[in-house]
Amino acid sequence: GAVVSQHPSWVICKSGTSVKIECRSLDFQATTMFWYRQFPKQSLMLMATSNEGSKATYEQGVEKDKFLINHASLTLSTLTVTSAHPEDSSFYICSARGASHNEQFFGPGTRLTVL
């Protein structure tokens, strides 16, 4: 299957700082990428959908100014958590889909801890 990577795999930051998470499709061109958040013992929650070259579409209740998403190329999307606070600590997972795919391929996730 297609491979999606994320970087970093884990990050610890101080409250008030910004953190950028990268999501890359390694062997296919991702026309659409998705960002999810998962709190401990809960299911994945979709945050936003991004198409290459377009602005991201955010799910209801997700602050677009706090979670900045950029999908500037067909292999890279970034999620920036701005002015992070302890309540933003979570497992962030991206997924990607190419034009010929009917399914999404998920990255391994990034664990964010905000102190």
Added chain:
Amino acid sequence: DAKTTQPTSMDCAEGRAANLPCNHSTISGNEYVYWYRQIHSQGPQYIIHGLKNNETNEMASLIITEDRKSSTLILPHATLRDTAVYYCIVSPLTDKLIFGTGTRLQVFP
């Protein structure tokens, strides 16, 4: 909100078939049934999807009832590595996925 209902947890003996049910009584005509699984602290892994016909691949089989209101994912010979949370999701083809709470499958020796 998720459009599917799954049992919270199930157990299966290693080597036996694991049959995971899913109810999706409000499924629309253009919605597919997708199955993903998530092993602890990893990203979800795609398993299989189907519209109305039964599907089989190297990982599993998907049985969809004729009225499409429910389905069953079958892992023919469960191994310890199949222990995971299994998510059944209904969605139009290539649309976004909304995850429910899934079924926690525990495979025991």
